[in-house]
Amino acid sequence: MTTNRLEAFSDGVIAVIITIMVLELRAPSQATLSAALKIVPSFISYGLSFLVVAIMWVNHHHMIHTVHKVTARLLWSNLNLLFWMSLIPFVTDFMGRNYREPISAALYGLDLFLCAAGFYFLRIELVRQSGQDLAMVDYHQSVQRKNAFSGALYLLSVPLAYVSVYASFAIFIVIPAMYFLPEKKLADTSQ
Amino acid sequence: MTTNRLEAFSDGVIAVIITIMVLELRAPSQATLSAALKIVPSFISYGLSFLVVAIMWVNHHHMIHTVHKVTARLLWSNLNLLFWMSLIPFVTDFMGRNYREPISAALYGLDLFLCAAGFYFLRIELVRQSGQDLAMVDYHQSVQRKNAFSGALYLLSVPLAYVSVYASFAIFIVIPAMYFLPEKKLADTSQ
Amino acid sequence: MTTNRLEAFSDGVIAVIITIMVLELRAPSQATLSAALKIVPSFISYGLSFLVVAIMWVNHHHMIHTVHKVTARLLWSNLNLLFWMSLIPFVTDFMGRNYREPISAALYGLDLFLCAAGFYFLRIELVRQSGQDLAMVDYHQSVQRKNAFSGALYLLSVPLAYVSVYASFAIFIVIPAMYFLPEKKLADTSQ
Amino acid sequence: MTTNRLEAFSDGVIAVIITIMVLELRAPSQATLSAALKIVPSFISYGLSFLVVAIMWVNHHHMIHTVHKVTARLLWSNLNLLFWMSLIPFVTDFMGRNYREPISAALYGLDLFLCAAGFYFLRIELVRQSGQDLAMVDYHQSVQRKNAFSGALYLLSVPLAYVSVYASFAIFIVIPAMYFLPEKKLADTSQ
Numbered sequence A, B, C, D: 001m002t003t004n005r006l007e008a009f010s011d012g013v014i015a016v017i018i019t020i021m022v023l024e025l026r027a028p029s030q031a032t033l034s035a036a037l038k039i040v041p042s043f044i045s046y047g048l049s050f051l052v053v054a055i056m057w058v059n060h061h062h063m064i065h066t067v068h069k070v071t072a073r074l075l076w077s078n079l080n081l082l083f084w085m086s087l088i089p090f091v092t093d094f095m096g097r098n099y100r101e102p103i104s105a106a107l108y109g110l111d112l113f114l115c116a117a118g119f120y121f122l123r124i125e126l127v128r129q130s131g132q133d134l135a136m137v138d139y140h141q142s143v144q145r146k147n148a149f150s151g152a153l154y155l156l157s158v159p160l161a162y163v164s165v166y167a168s169f170a171i172f173i174v175i176p177a178m179y180f181l182p183e184k185k186l187a188d189t190s191q
Helices: A002-022 A033-037 A038-065 A072-086 A088-097 A101-128 A134-160 A167-189 B001-023 B033-037 B038-062 B072-086 B089-099 B100-128 B134-163 B167-191 C001-026 C033-037 C042-063 C072-086 C088-097 C104-127 C134-163 C165-189 D003-024 D033-037 D038-065 D071-087 D088-097 D102-129 D133-160 D166-189
Strands: none
Touching: A002 A072, A002 B001, A002 B072, A002 B089, A002 D003, A033 B100, A038 A072, A038 A088, A038 A101, A038 A167, A038 B072, A038 D071, A072 A088, A072 A101, A072 C042, A072 C165, A072 D003, A072 D038, A088 A101, A088 D003, A088 D102, A101 A167, A101 B167, A101 D033, B001 B038, B001 B072, B001 B089, B001 C001, B001 C072, B001 C088, B033 B134, B033 C104, B038 B089, B038 B100, B038 C072, B038 C088, B072 B089, B072 B100, B072 D038, B089 B134, B089 C033, B100 B134, B100 B167, B134 D033, C001 C042, C001 C104, C001 D003, C001 D033, C001 D071, C001 D088, C033 D102, C042 C072, C042 C088, C042 C104, C042 C165, C072 C088, C072 C104, C088 C104, C104 C134, C104 C165, C104 D003, C134 C165, D003 D038, D003 D088, D038 D088, D038 D102, D038 D166, D071 D088, D071 D102, D088 D102, D102 D133, D102 D166
16 A cells, blocks of 8 residues: 555545534524524634644544655554544534533543544654654654643543533643644644 | 744635535525525625635745745734634525625625735735835835725625625625636736 | 546545435334334335445446546536435435335436436536547447336336325336446446 | 546445434434433444444455456446445444344345355455456455355344344444454555
């Protein structure tokens, strides 16, 4: 399997994930302002997940470009990541419709933790592949530390939701911001 | 990231958007002519949005072909545009099922205004990239003026829906016509 | 726009159309054999539409390969065709759930007639493009006659459904058979 | 039709299949732990099917790379396979929601049997194409024996579900394991 094929399939899956989430945004039953306001939490939940998936897509793209060869380990690490990403529409919908309940924030945080872990395992394989290239190993390890940090925060958001869902929401907002801002630099310099 | 990859991902997202809208067309509960007639507004709403998304796809394609390099600014302007486009199935469904209510026409107009704004910001980045090429800057600026005009009309359709939804509908029909007709010429000459 | 891009987008839309139809196959409410048997008409309707869309995809592919340049007329003829194809999941679901009602067979036939008409108009543009190449014009015209014949049959199925839905079903089965069988030869010789 | 086009279309369909399955995972009606636990069977069913479709995708990819030419027989064998694969979201949802009922395990096993049969017929065509290449024929025949074995097990799971659904579940778990483990070696050596 070529890197191109792996990336095209992943892109296809991610494009469907990011788009079908909107099907979970159910139109309010009545066409009044107050009914429309009731879907505001679902809308915010959707917008947040769109941003999260978009960041994952950009990062995934940068990772795949450092692939030397598509080993079985790489292939299945990638499919593992796509599996947890494919659940994002589900946890997004659940959180949007029950945003005050700890369990929905906990599930959202848990799924994003598992996505972060998926990225972590995928990158371990990339580090292995670039064994000779010290600059690349350094680069991967610095991203890996940041990844581990955000994974730990997502994991923390699971029990934290039972203390205060708003504390978990704060984590959900801080992490994309943390990725989004430096990503802008990276993308500028790494084409 | 290459222009090809950016375009392939955008095309994937747009292909899913334009196709999943049909899932919102719910079959009437009874198989009678009068029940079938009840979905006529949803059908018209679907047809209109199909045309709007198709025009956006064609325009997006022409824009991406003038890209020099995929900067972070370009990447995120594009994702911002795709976000608002991804809401089109939602506002289409809402308008089709509540076509007499101001709020549904207002939301439809608001989302299309935000798409037009998304195109505007994306093109600003393209203008920046073609700084040297005066003919290209001129071309972009003439499209930009038209874009600003249709964006302003969509914005106008939001309050107008509370005066008369039919006035907003008129705007929704006039703008695609305005893009569709000259687009035919452009496509003929710009391959 | 290149032929490749047009084909990739069309393929994306067709891949989504052929796949999302399965979402309309709702699992029976009870897990008994008699409940499962109730979805048999929906299943047959799904299988038939899968075959129809697959044949359209193969034919569309052969057509696009004879394209000389992507004119605006070609682009919009293609989008017109995709629009009517995008309604296939809707009419399939409606027919599967109301297979004894004339209106659902009539709508199914009407949509497939409009798809056939869409293919007809798309091919007119191809004939225009191959104005010099008499062998190609001959080839297109022989396909066009067959296309006109099946379009006429689909149009006939609309009023016929009000005489007997089974007569319309016969048309729905005969036409794919008519395309499927000779298609096998064409595909063998035209790679 | 080129091998590339066939693979891109198949990949598109498979990417949509693997992703839309998540739409069947309906959020529990209440945001309590006990309500959330009720979707555990659906979640397991989803995870299993994700793994099955991922394995099919990897195998499909390896098969398509041995294609010499896209004959009609190959094209329609492939579409036959995609048809049965497209039903996986349906049988997955049905099994997840009725996991104690024989009929849902029987339908799941039946569909996977038909997918295995689809792979079998597709490979027969590949064997035909590699008539001269004895090493390739040997390779295909060894895969074919394994394929026939897992197809037979899936067929067995259909009546077995009426003895014990858990016996069928054991088959559903054993077969992916049987493919997944050796697949790792193949992918390592066959790039």
